Amino acid sequence: MTTHNVTTTWKGKMQFESTNPSGETVLINAGEENGGEGAGLRPKAMMLASLAGCSGLDVASLIEKMKLEVADFKIETVANLTEEHPKYYDAVALEFHFSGSNLEEKKLQRAVDLSIEKYCGVLEMFRKFATVEVKTFFHKV
Template sequence: MEARVKWHENAVFIAESGSGHAIVVDGPAEIGGRNLGVRPMELMLMSVGSCSAVDIVQILKKARQPVSGCEVKVSGVRADSDPKVFLKIHLHFIVAGAGLSENHVKRAVQLSAEKYCSASIMLGKAAEITHSHEIAAAD
């Protein structure tokens, strides 16, 4: 797996994945950022959220659960001083589907957290990661 990050101007970088997809990354205004893209640490939260969401949807589909939607709200608390690493990360899953089993959703979240989500497990070595979930009406 590879990626490339190339400086564009000021604090703007173009990040390109090995699969050929690109995003704009920008820093805060105090270092010349112009709010043209996500911040690098926001990408970390987006990464752990999307990694976990993919797992949960796949686990529920394999269990033949009627999943019709999955949203993850990810929040992080960072250290006050440099390096401003994440100290805590919380993932709250809102899973939708008519007739979803509470036990299946709970188990899917647990399996993602403990076995499948590489991003969550890796970041969990440095930060406290917690999870919660709710079942919403079908989309």
């Protein structure tokens, strides 16, 4: 079994610094409406970034392995936050956007499908508490 260790240190007021196993750091801060200073990511937004990053890394790896031509690739993540405390995301939409002049749409869709059905562990965690919708868009440039 693999374990991960993340150290999160209070930096004062409403700011924390979190260090991942490779030593990289990220700032976490509350919004100004909650006493923060607006620096760093909010914890829930970081969850959405983790979701997109996990699946995005899968897809980027498959783009390279399949030797596909993609000029630009981005993931828009939209989530519904519940009204009652504790507030959490109960529905999430992942929108994969590929741009290029020579897009192989079937292969790119296969890369997305492999990520969301087999490889992305963060997406599997999200499925435990939220409905997840995935859409793929191809933009010719």
